[in-house]
Amino acid sequence: MLPVGNPAIGNDFINREKEISLILSFLEKDSVLLIAPRRFGKTSIMRKLEKELSDRGEICVFLEVENVNSPHLFLSEIIMALIENEKLEQKTKLIPAFKKGFNWFKENIEEIGISVFKAKLRGNIQKDLESNWMDISKQVFDIIEEAESSIYFIIDEFPIAIEKMNQKDGEEFLHWFRKLRQISVNLRFIVGGSVSIDRVVREVGGMAVINDFARVRIGGFTRKIALDLIEKVFEEEDWEYETPLGDKILECIGENYIPYFIAIMLSAIKEEKILRGGKINAELIENIYNFRILGNEGKHYFEHYYRRLRINYESFEEKAAKAILKKVCEVDYYSIDLAYDIYKQQTAIDNYEQFKDLLANLSNDFYIEDYHENKLNFHSKILKDWWRIYHGGVE
Ligand SMILES: Nc1ncnc2c1ncn2[C@@H]1O[C@H](COP(=O)(O)OP(=O)(O)OP(=O)(O)O)[C@@H](O)[C@H]1O
Numbered sequence: 001m002l003p004v005g006n007p008a009i010g011n012d013f014i015n016r017e018k019e020i021s022l023i024l025s026f027l028e029k030d031s032v033l034l035i036a037p038r039r040f041g042k043t044s045i046m047r048k049l050e051k052e053l054s055d056r057g058e059i060c061v062f063l064e065v066e067n068v069n070s071p072h073l074f075l076s077e078i079i080m081a082l083i084e085n086e087k088l089e090q091k092t093k094l095i096p097a098f099k100k101g102f103n104w105f106k107e108n109i110e111e112i113g114i115s116v117f118k119a120k121l122r123g124n125i126q127k128d129l130e131s132n133w134m135d136i137s138k139q140v141f142d143i144i145e146e147a148e149s150s151i152y153f154i155i156d157e158f159p160i161a162i163e164k165m166n167q168k169d170g171e172e173f174l175h176w177f178r179k180l181r182q183i184s185v186n187l188r189f190i191v192g193g194s195v196s197i198d199r200v201v202r203e204v205g206g207m208a209v210i211n212d213f214a215r216v217r218i219g220g221f222t223r224k225i226a227l228d229l230i231e232k233v234f235e236e237e238d239w240e241y242e243t244p245l246g247d248k249i250l251e252c253i254g255e256n257y258i259p260y261f262i263a264i265m266l267s268a269i270k271e272e273k274i275l276r277g278g279k280i281n282a283e284l285i286e287n288i289y290n291f292r293i294l295g296n297e298g299k300h301y302f303e304h305y306y307r308r309l310r311i312n313y314e315s316f317e318e319k320a321a322k323a324i325l326k327k328v329c330e331v332d333y334y335s336i337d338l339a340y341d342i343y344k345q346q347t348a349i350d351n352y353e354q355f356k357d358l359l360a361n362l363s364n365d366f367y368i369e370d371y372h373e374n375k376l377n378f379h380s381k382i383l384k385d386w387w388r389i390y391h392g393g394v395e
């Protein structure tokens with residue numbers, strides 16, 4: 001059975017060959033930004049890349065920076081992850097250079113138990129960087145550049161860390177990071193996260209601070225991959241599989257076929273089988289979708305989308321966005337002209353460019369799909385179904 005929420009690794013990780021090879025080919029020249037909504041499988045892809053690169057003998061460090069809220073903590077995490085990487089010692093002379101250049105390894109802390117050692121080391125690095133992160137990190141990266149080996153940094157939840165920094169720190173850090181990528185030929189960064197980086201940098205530093213990244217958009221699974229995955233799990237669980245069952249599951253989830261929701265559906269089926277036994281049929285699948293996915297399990301997931309409008313949008317935009325989405329969820333497509341009427345009504349602003357900015361944000365944050373032919377629709381069927389139940393309503 002697939003994990004429901006944790007990254008899919010090892011045998012659970014399926015497909016994504018195209019995305020992986022695209023990312024690897026970009027990495028020859030550029031750093032890479034992964035763009036995808038929540039739960040589409042970014043971390044799983046990042047973990048897979050970490051494995052592929054490490055298997056090739058590359059130095060590759062993975063860090064999750066969700067709890068980082070300042071440049072000095074960010075850099076401490078990078079340095080710490082690097083020092084902990086086994087290949088660093090085998091392939092480079094960086095550790096002796098760090099020992100020589102900095103006071104981090106003082107007090108014979110190597111001799112103490114390994115976890116105490118790590119905690120002390122991390123503490124020493126943080127203290128050092130806190131006093132003057134820009135100068136010290138320059139010294140650090142001057143040393144790293146001497147490594148004569150490529151180093152790959154995979155950084156998950158990057159936009160959240162930037163969002164948590166105060167405005168000044170965030171700007172300084174993004175400019176510094178941009179410059180680092182420019183001058184360091186042996187470093188590559190693969191950066192991703194579950195909130196829109198474009199929106200975050202628009203407030204802090206502007207698009208120029210990330211315009212060098214090659215962008216890779218991660219979509220849902222194709223229909224074929226999704227069906228194969230469902231069949232694979234049915235086989236593993238020893239459940240009888242027929243194509244109409246796979247079709248039914250996908251009919252409920254709808255496009256985009258989001259890996260996480262396939263996993264939730266399958267695990268809910270498993271729970272049903274354990275608790276009540278019996279045969280899996282279309283009716284059971286439909287009930288699971290309506291009462292679990294759109295009920296309890298989905299609530300926690302989708303509330304985030306609703307709440308985020310208050311947190312991340314100006315209040316006049318939040319008001320307009322909610323009024324527009326309330327209409328869009330009720331129909332197949334909603335006309336942009338009607339949406340503009342709502343915008344004007346709600347905000348008392350008659351400015352088409354500002355209205356288009358709001359639509360662009362809603363599209364970047366994966367509420368609506370990239371609109372064409374003047375028609376609006378939700379990005380995913382599930383979010384649309386959920387919105388209709390909890391926030392819809394035709395007046
Ligand atoms: N390649 C894959 N193969 C199989 N299942 C997958 C794959 N990618 C994602 N999943 C499913 O989706 C779930 C979420 O995956 P993952 O944590 O990688 O997504 P994410 O985009 O990083 O999520 P978040 O936005 O919350 O950080 C996994 O628990 C798994 O059920």
Ligand SMILES: [Mg+2]
Nearest residue numbers: 042043156194
């Ligand atoms: Mg993730």
